[in-house]
Amino acid sequence: MYDGDIASVLITEQQIKDKVAELAKQVDEDYQRGGDLLLVGVLKGAVMFMTDFARALPQPAQLEFMAVSSYGSSTSSSGVVRILKDLDRDIAGKNVLIVEDIIDSGLTLSWLLKNLRSRNPASLEVCTLLRKPDAVQVDVPVRYVGFDIPNEFVVGYGLDYAERYRDLPYIGTLDPKVYTSGV
Ligand SMILES: O=P(O)(O)OC[C@H]1O[C@H](OP(=O)(O)OP(=O)(O)O)[C@H](O)[C@@H]1O
Numbered sequence: 284m285y286d287g288d289i290a291s292v293l294i295t296e297q298q299i300k301d302k303v304a305e306l307a308k309q310v311d312e313d314y315q316r317g318g319d320l321l322l323v324g325v326l327k328g329a330v331m332f333m334t335d336f337a338r339a340l341p342q343p344a345q346l347e348f349m350a351v352s353s354y355g356s357s358t359s360s361s362g363v364v365r366i367l368k369d370l371d372r373d374i375a376g377k378n379v380l381i382v383e384d385i386i387d388s389g390l391t392l393s394w395l396l397k398n399l400r401s402r403n404p405a406s407l408e409v410c411t412l413l414r415k416p417d418a419v420q421v422d423v424p425v426r427y428v429g430f431d432i433p434n435e436f437v438v439g440y441g442l443d444y445a446e447r448y449r450d451l452p453y454i455g456t457l458d459p460k461v462y463t464s465g466v
Pocket residue numbers: 325326327328329351352353354355360383384385386387388389390391392418442443
C-alpha cells in the first residue's frame with residue numbers, strides 16, 4: 284500500500300494497539316465513579332483511534348463526533364479553526380473526554396477546549412494518541428498522551444496528507460518526493 288511513499292515507520296501497528304489498551308485502562312480507572320462518559324472524537328483524524336479506543340475501554344461510553352479543520356491540504360496549521368460538523372447533542376453535565384489523533388501546534392485543541400467548556404460539561408479532559416513538541420508550549424491541559432513524537436509530519440492511522448494515507452494501519456513519515464510531486 285502506498286509503495287515508496289513512506290520513508291519510515293515511526294510507530295508500528297502493534298505499538299499502537301498496546302498503547303490504546305494502556306490508555307483505555309487508565310481512563311477506565313479514572314472514571315470509575317463518574318458515570319456518563321461521553322467521548323468526543325475529532326474528525327477525521329481521530330476516527331481510527333476513537334473506534335479502537337472505545338472498543339478497548341471496559342466501561343460503557345457514548346460516542347459523539349465533531350469535525351473541525353485547520354490544515355486543509357497543507358502540512359502546517361492555518362490557525363483558523365472551522366467547525367465542519369458540530370456535536371449532535373447537549374454535553375451539559377456530562378463527563379466529556381476529547382479523543383484526538385494528534386496535538387501539533389495545539390491550536391485546534393485550545394480552540395476546541397474553549398468551545399466545549401462554554402457548553403458546561405461536568406468535566407472536560409483530553410486523550411491524544413500523539414503529541415509534538417510545540418504543543419507543550421501552548422498552555423493546553425492534556426491528561427492522556429499516547430506518544431510524544433518528534434517534530435516531523437506524520438501520516439497513517441487516521442492522519443492524512445492531502446486526504447491520503449489515513450487508511451495505513453501504522454504511523455510513518457513521508458518520503459519528501461510526495462510533497463513535491465503534487466499528487
Ligand atoms: O495541534 P494542531 O496544530 O492544531 O493540529 C492538530 C489537528 O490537526 C489535524 O486535523 P486537520 O485540521 O488536519 O483535520 P483532519 O483531522 O480532518 O485531518 C489533527 O487531526 C488535529 O485535529
